[in-house]
Amino acid sequence: MSRAYRMGQATVPAVRAVSLSIRASEFVALQGPSGSGKTTLLNLLGLLDTPDSGAVFLEGRHAESLSENERSDLRRDRFGFVFQTFNLIPVLTAEENVSYPMVLAGVAAEERRGRARELLEAVGLADKLGVRPDLLSGGQRQRVAIARALANRPAVVFADEPTANLDSRTAEGILDLMRTINESSGVAFLFATHDPRVVARARRIVRLHDGAVEADEAA
């Protein structure tokens, strides 16, 4: 896949001829300096963006053939997303934030409530169900975001710099949590990061440089 952006008159390549395969249950770190194309690659794989050339295949399906609604449904049902800045909906409580993807999927209210509580308990926030994001710490918000990413039992969670806004101790806790979830539920995790702590926990590391894969190796 390749992807370039226009900046004024210039065209800046962000991802250049990258070929990458992510298997079920993997715990992969996309590592590289700023501007190396990590976030762009993550966006392309997560169907948030479309490549200029090449294609994304998901479980054998060609993503280019999908309509906008089908791409939305795929993200809802098969993907989870964790963002650097948490991106929780400020007017919703922790429980409502976790429930939101299930509302989109048409899960019954009772089942939604049970699943949201179960997930928040799993990330250690059983006592924060009715609390809005602005009253939670950074680490707690990221835990809510992880619980939300797992709501519809996705095949893969895409995490863009998930620890960048967290202190060391909190970041360690978040990484341990994601690793535990990966091992217990088999959900694949793909991180874009330049945090060595994240890289240290990955089982596979893909190193990017100037939009191209420099190395792809098991940790």
Place this chain on the structure above:
Amino acid sequence: MIAVVTFGFAAVALAGGFIAQSFDALKEGTIRSVGHLQVVDRRAVGRAEEATLEFAIPNAERARGVVARDPDVAAVLPRIDFVGLATNGTKSVPFLGIGVDPEPEARATLASELVVSGKYLSGDGGDGIVLGTGLAGALHAKVGDRVTLMATTPDGALNALDGIVEGLVDVRIKELNDRYLAGGLGLVSRLLQSPESVSRLVVFLKDDEREDLVAARIAETLQRAGYPVAVQHWRELAVFYGQVRLLYIGIFGFVGAVLVVIVILSAAIVMTMAVTERTREIGTLRALGTRPAGIRRMFLAESAVIAIAGCVAGAVLALVIRAVLNASGIVLPPPPGATHGVPINVKLYPLAYLAGVAAMLATMGIAAWAPASRAARIPIVDALAHV
């Protein structure tokens, strides 16, 4: 945003109530002038008379009695329409005359309220006449003066007799005021040498709502009694009422349209700002799997919630302002054709409130559509990167 909708709704609700009051006042003034119904000879409908009393109702007292016996009728006023010349001995001025039964005429209509000098006719009217102040000025006539009236009789002869000026009235419409003359039925019948005939019977009802029913019943009863008559409704007769009503609707419609445009522009600006401020949130929702149509629906639903909340607040505001205005004792200028101002009484007009809700929902929907559609089309990665 809610404040814009609140004021917009309150304006619609109050304007609706004010228009309703204006229409009611106009209707009341019109009915007090022409009655609820008028009974005329069938030939008179849509045609002008070639000769005086050509299409008269004969045996008018009997016909009047037949109509007056209807249980829904409050009063029946016989009237004779005629034209002639009035002279003071040196100067002659043409007039538009009306022959009336003075006592019931004074009770049911505004006639006696128009008197500015002397008094209105009383009893059977005798030889008394009432002149418009314009006509009196042209004749240099004042209360107590004798004026000679000349008119052609139904068979074409010219007849004349003297009337005594008992009162002067200000008819408010200058052209009519310069020609207006009223006399008792007895005097006018003698002048026209046509006893027992009238041009029309003006009928006042006890209840406006039963107008159609009573009109049909009166027409049937009179026809059974041998009178080939037609019964006309006040709306058919008062062309002026329809014109003024249309004018009012035009004015308030224009003001309402301006109001709607202001609300749409304000709402569109606010919704555009909301979309801009929430671009990142839109990106997040799209990433989580919300379809573009879902984003559009979300903003439209929010605009509907704002509209409803604004309408509720607007209804409260409108009721408070209405109570304050109605308690203020402000007197409005007389509506067209009326003689007295009316105290402001903004009506509680439920249709205006319903129209306000519909207008605000539609307005907010229109205002939100473009920003909501734009929100649905923002590329996800751009939205997520929005600062």
